Structures are given as C-alpha cells and as structure tokens.
Amino acid sequence: MKELPKAYEPAQYEDEIYKKWEDSGFFNPDVCVEKGVTAPDADPFSIVLPPPNVTGTLHMGHAVMLAIEDVMVRYNRMKGKKTLWLPGTDHAAIATQEKVERILWEKEKKTRHDIGRGPFLTSVEKFAQESHDTIVNQARKMGASLDWSREAYTLDEQRNFAVRTAFKRMYDDGLIYRGDRIVNWDPKMQSTVSNIEVDRKEEKALFYYFQYGPFVIGTARPETKFGDKYVVMHPEDERYAEYKHGDTFECEWINGQITATVLKDAAVDPEFGTGVMTITPWHDITDFEMAERHNLDKEQVIDFDGKLLPIAQEFAGMHIADARPKIVEKLKEKGLLVRVDEEYVNSLAINSRGKGIIEPQIMRQWWMDVDKEFAMQHSEIPGIKSGDTVTLQKLLQHTVRDGHIDILPERFEKPYFNWVDNLRDWCLSRQLWYGHRIPAWYKGEEVYVGTDAPEGDGWTQDPDTLDTWFSAGLWTFSTLGWPDAEAADFKGYHPTAVLETGYDILTFWVIRMIMMSTYHVGQIPFKTVYLHGMVRDEKGKKMSKNLGNIINPLDMIEKYGTDATRLSLMIGSAPGNDTKLSEEKIAGYRNFTNKLWNISRFMLMNIDAPKKDIGLPEGKTLADKWILWKMEEIVTKADNGLAAYDFSSVGEALRDFTWNDLADWYLEMAKVEESSQDVLNYLLNTMLKLWHPFMPFVTEAVWKEVYGENEMMMVEKFPEAKNCAVDTDITFVEGSLREMITAIRSLRADKGIAPGKKLSATVIAKDQGHLESSAAIIKQLARLESLTITAKAEKTDSMASAVVGSVEILVDFAGAIDVDAEKARLEKEISNVAPYVTAQEKKLSGPFAQNAPEAVVNKEQAKLAEAKEKLEKLQSQLSSL
RNA sequence: GGGUUUAUAGCUCAGUUGGUUAGAGCGCUACAUUGACAUUGUAGAGGUCAGAAGUUCGAAUCUUCUUAGACCCACCA
Numbered sequence: 039m040k041e042l043p044k045a046y047e048p049a050q051y052e053d054e055i056y057k058k059w060e061d062s063g064f065f066n067p068d069v070c071v072e073k074g075v076t077a078p079d080a081d082p083f084s085i086v087l088p089p090p091n092v093t094g095t096l097h098m099g100h101a102v103m104l105a106i107e108d109v110m111v112r113y114n115r116m117k118g119k120k121t122l123w124l125p126g127t128d129h130a131a132i133a134t135q136e137k138v139e140r141i142l143w144e145k146e147k148k149t150r151h152d153i154g155r156g157p158f159l160t161s162v163e164k165f166a167q168e169s170h171d172t173i174v175n176q177a178r179k180m181g182a183s184l185d186w187s188r189e190a191y192t193l194d195e196q197r198n199f200a201v202r203t204a205f206k207r208m209y210d211d212g213l214i215y216r217g218d219r220i221v222n223w224d225p226k227m228q229s230t231v232s233n234i235e236v237d238r239k240e241e242k243a244l245f246y247y248f249q250y251g252p253f254v255i256g257t258a259r260p261e262t263k264f265g266d267k268y269v270v271m272h273p274e275d276e277r278y279a280e281y282k283h284g285d286t287f288e289c290e291w292i293n294g295q296i297t298a299t300v301l302k303d304a305a306v307d308p309e310f311g312t313g314v315m316t317i318t319p320w321h322d323i324t325d326f327e328m329a330e331r332h333n334l335d336k337e338q339v340i341d342f343d344g345k346l347l348p349i350a351q352e353f354a355g356m357h358i359a360d361a362r363p364k365i366v367e368k369l370k371e372k373g374l375l376v377r378v379d380e381e382y383v384n385s386l387a388i389n390s391r392g393k394g395i396i397e398p399q400i401m402r403q404w405w406m407d408v409d410k411e412f413a414m415q416h417s418e419i420p421g422i423k424s425g426d427t428v429t430l431q432k433l434l435q436h437t438v439r440d441g442h443i444d445i446l447p448e449r450f451e452k453p454y455f456n457w458v459d460n461l462r463d464w465c466l467s468r469q470l471w472y473g474h475r476i477p478a479w480y481k482g483e484e485v486y487v488g489t490d491a492p493e494g495d496g497w498t499q500d501p502d503t504l505d506t507w508f509s510a511g512l513w514t515f516s517t518l519g520w521p522d523a524e525a526a527d528f529k530g531y532h533p534t535a536v537l538e539t540g541y542d543i544l545t546f547w548v549i550r551m552i553m554m555s556t557y558h559v560g561q562i563p564f565k566t567v568y569l570h571g572m573v574r575d576e577k578g579k580k581m582s583k584n585l586g587n588i589i590n591p592l593d594m595i596e597k598y599g600t601d602a603t604r605l606s607l608m609i610g611s612a613p614g615n616d617t618k619l620s621e622e623k624i625a626g627y628r629n630f631t632n633k634l635w636n637i638s639r640f641m642l643m644n645i646d647a648p649k650k651d652i653g654l655p656e657g658k659t660l661a662d663k664w665i666l667w668k669m670e671e672i673v674t675k676a677d678n679g680l681a682a683y684d685f686s687s688v689g690e691a692l693r694d695f696t697w698n699d700l701a702d703w704y705l706e707m708a709k710v711e712e713s714s715q716d717v718l719n720y721l722l723n724t725m726l727k728l729w730h731p732f733m734p735f736v737t738e739a740v741w742k743e744v745y746g747e748n749e750m751m752m753v754e755k756f757p758e759a760k761n762c763a764v765d766t767d768i769t770f771v772e773g774s775l776r777e778m779i780t781a782i783r784s785l786r787a788d789k790g791i792a793p794g795k796k797l798s799a800t801v802i803a804k805d806q807g808h809l810e811s812s813a814a815i816i817k818q819l820a821r822l823e824s825l826t827i828t829a830k831a832e833k834t835d836s837m838a839s840a841v842v843g844s845v846e847i848l849v850d851f852a853g854a855i856d857v858d859a860e861k862a863r864l865e866k867e868i869s870n871v872a873p874y875v876t877a878q879e880k881k882l883s884g885p886f887a888q889n890a891p892e893a894v895v896n897k898e899q900a901k902l903a904e905a906k907e908k909l910e911k912l913q914s915q916l917s918s919l
Numbered sequence: 920g921g922g923u924u925u926a927u928a929g930c931u932c933a934g935u936u937g938g939u940u941a942g943a944g945c946g947c948u949a950c951a952u953u954g955a956c957a958u959u960g961u962a963g964a965g966g967u968c969a970g971a972a973g974u975u976c977g978a979a980u981c982u983u984c985u986u987a988g989a990c991c992c993a994c995c996a
Contacts, residue, residue, distance in 0.1 A: 045958070238993095245996095257996060270996095307995055315996045324994040385995095449923065456922075456992060541991095576931085578989080598958095610932050610944085615924080616989080618931065626945060629958040640955030690933070694943075705955080780962085787962040793951055874940055881977085886938095889976040894938050901939090 046635035048599025075753040083114040084122040084531040091130035096176035098573040101591035105604040112731035116756035125184040129193035131473035131506040200516035202489040220326040225344040226394030229469040245382035251289035256311030265337040266316035273302040406464040416560040447614040473503030511550035514563040541569040576620035598628035601733035609689040655716035661707035664771035670762040782820035796823035802846040878902040
C-alpha cells in the first residue's frame, strides 16, 4: 500500500519530471524505436513547432500553441506512432533588428549606421541568443515534449544553405526576378516592407481641391504633386467628354507654367472628388500602375528620408510634413486653392513593426512572381503531375480547393482564398542587416545568382537581406535535411501531419509554406491546418503592456502549476475563436489537478500491490459494472475526440467523468461495496493515461510514485475501448439509483435535517431486485438508519415523500412534519409536472402524432406515461396529508 | 465597400444532422466537516436562448431582416 502526500505541489515535481523525460530520449522518435516503445514500421506523426521569434519571452499565445500541440503529440506518441515534434526559433529579421535598434537608441542614442554593419550584427546576435535561451527554457516549463536534438534556427548555417538553394532554383525557373517597381518604403527603418506588413490607420486629414488648368483636382498629399503633368479621368465621364485622350494644355502649377496632358483611364472613380486626378507615378500604387499602362515618365519627388528633392525647388530638402502647409499656402496665394474638405478620412499606411509611416517609392528590388508559368520538376501532389505547367498561385489554389488540406475551422478557407486569389508579386528584399543575405552578386551590369559567391574578382554581393517569411516558408522541410532529398528525416517525416498555429498568421506563414513546399519538394506540407484563437483578458481585451492586463504564463505556472495553466487554455475554447482568460479559471483547474491527485491517493490506499499492466477486469458489483461501462464510454469519447482535434470537449468530458462519476459517485459507492482491487487499479491506470496528454506532469508524478522512478507514463499506450454492453444493472445505477439517493438527500436538506442524523425510509417499487442489492449503498449515501423495500406501504403524518420514475420514496422524519410546508412542497412539484403532462397530451393528440417519425412519437409517449405516473403518485401523496 | 464571427444563468462557455421540461464550471445561498481531498462534500436559487418575422407537427438549432460587439480584406487620388 502506497501513500501519496496529501496535496499535489506542482513545483516539487515539474522540473525534475521534465528532466527525466528529456534524459530518457523519448522525445526523439528514433530513441523510441531503438528502445522498443515504438514499432519500427509504425506510421509517422510529425509536427513542426511554429518557431517563436527570438525577440522576447513566452506569452499566452505561445502557451496555447505549446499546450495544444503537446496534446496532439503526446496522444499520438501514446497511440504508438513514430512521433516527431520539431522545435526551432525564428530570427524574425525585421522584428529583431527593430528591437535591437530601439534598445541601441535608448541606451546610447546611436543608430545602426553609427556603429556599422559588423558590430551591429554582433549585438543583434547576442540579443537573439539570449532571447533564444530564455524562450526555449520557457517552452520546457510548459511541458512541451519537443525533440530538442533536432532543434533548428531559421538563420543557422543549414537553413541558410536551404535558403540559398531555394532562391537560386526559383531564380533559374524565372520565379524570382529583379525589377523596378513601387514598394512600401519605411523611411524610419530605411527598408521596404511587404504589403502584408503594412497596417492601415484611419485618420482625419485635410483634403485639398486645387485648380489645375481647366480642372479641379483633389488631393490629401499636395507635397507629391510637383512632378505631375498628366491629368486623368474616366473615359465615360460625360462631364469631361470634350477633353480627348492625348490633349495637352498649358497650366499654372506650384512652381510655374507646365504643359499637361489629358489621359482617360477606367481606374478613375468618377464618384470620388471631382472625378479628375493628376498622376504621381513614383509615390502611389494606383498611379504607378496607370503610368505603366500608358508608358508615362516617372519622377522621384521625395527622397528615402522623406525629404523633398530638387524638383521641389524652393521646398527642396524640407521634410514633407513641414513642407505640406507651405505648399498649400503658396498655391493659395496663387489663387489655385479652390476649397478644403476638413471631414476627410484618410487611411494612413504604417509599418506594423516600428510604426514608421510608409512612403511609396519606386525601387529596384527582388520579387517573387506568382503568375509566371513553370514546369513542375517533381510532384507528389494529387492532380498535378511532374512536368505539368503551373504557377505558384495555381498551386496554392489547387491544394485547398481540391481538399488536399483541411483548414480547421473550415471558415478560414475564405480568407485563404481571398488572399490567394488576389495574390500579388512578393517583394523579397529588405534593406535590413539581420537576415539571410540575398545570394546575388553584381559586377557592373552583370548579375550572378548562386548558392555561393562567383569565381573571379570584382563581384560584390547584394547588401540586402530576405524577408523573414522566405526562410519561414521552407520550415517544414528545411528542418528535415532538405535540400538533401535523401535525408532520412525528410523521407521519414515529410509531409507533416498537421500545422497548428494562430489564425493571425495564416496569410503570413501558412500560405508561404504551402507555396514553397509544393514548388520545392512537390509535396503538400501538411494534411491539416489547425488554427487557434487569440488569448484575451477576462474582459475580452487584447493583452498588452500598455493596458497592463498581461497574464504571464510563467507566473501562472509558478502559482498554479503547468497542468492547470494548460487546461485553462484548452477547455472552453473552440478552434479559431478567441478565448478569455482569467486567473480564477486557472485556479479552478489547479483545484482539479489536486482532485486528480487525491483520487489517485485514495485509490492507492485501497490497492495492496498496484499492477502497471492490468487488463479490463470483470465487474462483479453493481457499482463496478457501472463505472467500467462508464469508463469505456469515456475512453471512446477521448480517443475519437483527440483524433478529431476536439480538445475542449474531450477535456470537459474527462473532467466531468473524473470529478462527478468517478470521484463523487463511484468512489463513494466503492467505500460501501468494497470494490475489487483490480477494478480500482484498472480505473487508476486508465484515468491517468487518458489525462496524460492534457496534464503530463501530475499524471507522470503519480505514475512514478506508484510504479517507480524509472517508469514512464509518457510512453505508455493510450487506452483502447473494449465493447462494454449495457445491461439493466448498469442502467439502474446510471438512472434510478443515483436519482433516488439525490431525492432523499434533497428531502432531508429541504426539511433542514442535519446531514448526520439517521433517518428511516421506505421505498415502494415493483421491481425490488436491484433495490435489494443496492440497499447498503442507498443507506450509506443517503444516510439512512433503515430502509424498507416493499410493494405497498402506507404514508404516515411523519413522512415526506418523493417520486423518482416509477418509484415512490417515503422518508420518515420521526417527529411531526409541518403539514402546510409539506403540502406546499408537493404542490410546487405538481405545478412542475402537471403543465408538462397537459402540453404533452395536447402535442400527442395533435398533428405531431401523424407527422413526426414513429421513434420520436414513441419516445414522447413514454415520457408522457412516466410524467403521468409521477403526477398521480404526487397527487395521492398530497391527498393523504 | 466586401467578408467572417459573436450574442444561451451574474461571469466563462457546452448544446453534433431541427425532436430534453435548455446543460456545465465559476460565482451566489443554505448546510456539513479528524477517516482521499476545504485546492472538499451535499442540496439549492438563477435563463422569454439579443429582437422581429417566416419555414415546420416541432426552432436555441434552418431562412430573412434588425440591433449590438469583435475581427479580416480592399490601390479610391
């Protein structure tokens, strides 16, 4: 007999247990095969960890991700699959560099240019390393069963080789090109950013109307207008029918007379402003595209620091923010300002990192072409053969549209297609220092792209780096040995089973992985995409430093334990939906963790020699038969639910089973019936195994306490449901027995009788067999001194009564009953049942009986019969008073 | 401007293809307590399922509209 400590103290077990797991090597599937816990020919189950950025510390978003993925992984490992969960971190080029630049400025008032590329990179790397160490250890605190022997970094040497290889291949296929196009330029960070990294902020702005020759044009940005010499309107706009495409006119503008040309283009919205606009191709995306169509001159007006160029003449060198009012003033003096709209709402483009205001510029950058046709070198994608001509966009559309990837929840297919169907070329190059250097070299006009520097003198490498999502896009296979397509890991674990991540990075990352994987390795990188929601505070607000409402997962782990923290993030949240988290919720699951511990503790006090491998025993007593059936039911539910990624409802069902059925009912009954030790032993083992994926620490702690320090719950087999037929014994416990006990307890509470006081009761029933065999249980749980089971009995004045199903219960409260109170209680009960009986009779005599399916009608009929019987009994009890 | 999503007990959420007298946890009320557990047990109160109309024998569930919130996408100068 083994006795556990009275309360579970997570802090005393967790770190030690994690170390034991890690030392065992079982996080590594190869070791599992080697040591015989996994069959060599078992199916693989692999997941890559969405690599956390090396910019900070673990937050609740990471915690949710780690909790959910660890459940998937532990479940599949216990199911005997060759399970790999591959860890790594992301260099997050722009985010990391921005953070270090900010620290540098705050501490030393220096910019990266002040200290130079080399020393700056050294300090970024130092920061990244420290941040990496922190976050990786925090992942361990979460209990994540990651195979650390395979840990990768998006910017390490192996990944860099994968990036260079991928870049060159796509360049050779014409999918990566260098071109002068309009980009989002952040003058603050001095880099381009992709469309997806631009946030929009609504802002009230002044909207000016200026006289431009015979037209009135509207603009919110007069400072861009210096070079404008084209005026454009919709071809079908009647108001301007007299002006023909190609007409020219002289007009007075900011810095004197200019010659302007009339253009007609359908991109102009006649409803907006005056329906006439001038074109500024260098600083506006719409204008740029129009200029391309009409082959117009393009001229830069604003430099890369946001200052006006010499074309602005007297305003040259001024920052645009300062110049704007002065330009308006000048136009006003010239009499060209027609009016100002002060209610205009402008959507300001802002860099999501660093918050610089985006200034469109035309620059020579590296791009990925999503419309370019190419021949698939190698394809294992259903519906696409090697050699087929496709585009990157088509690959993205095909994989999801033809059902080769399931997105959970399904509704996220809409934003997926919304993004994919409107895909634009992807600007790959960044003027950042931290990141993968673009593998391109220049000599004069010559360009060389390769995995390594070209032979010969005079070549200089492109100073720019790649968008961080380029290397992230290769993640599912660059972590498995690619570009070596023969690598054992790649062959054994790609494609992965499921990609679990937050819905907020569906477009950033998931799409890029599908694109890169289908192109480079001809495989769909995962079968399922599971998207979790954001964790918000208890009021539904985003957690942020400014609001001071951050719940730090590590604080919660320290206070309530990892298992409780994990449960609070998984139960009560649906995939794709945001969840509200409060400390009380976590505390609630801490209580449950302790409950589980104490259930184990109690069971162990009643098992002489616990057996680790114990099969399904035969239940002899009523309670045993019932709980074994109940247990098989929950095993089935858990197994199916986990396979279907239904973590919340599995967790909830397990908790209800454990706390209500097992602890509150079964164990109380077992105290009376003295259940067999084998049954207790089986229940204990099975309960721990079912909970292990959710609560790895407490289950492992109990397991080791019981079976020895060298035993590993983690690699035990997940329970498999046996068929357990229902018989009348089981239905009796499930229904009547528990209801009767509750009814007696309820009567007692209602009468204000102390729970300790023993009473006598009489039960009137037709079928007395089950009652006889459970008399001891009823007496103990309902605290009765004597129980009479009979077919007929008379009610006396000292008795209160209740009806459960077809059973009548009379409880003798010795001493006289307050007849009025008893009447009131019975009347209340009758007023509950009577209207139901009436409604039910009406329903069954109406069209319902003709139209509803027979099974449904029968069911309703049975319910009516039961209610009627109950009503009659209640009425006779009432009249006997 | 398009699209998604949420609305069920004071709070957080379940509620499978329409068929229960609508559930759970927390909180609340009353009572209990040296026998696994106060990080506990027992009993209870609490809901016109946001509103309106419709489909149906039958609607929390399906349809339409309305209201309120959250989010995503979009080049309107």
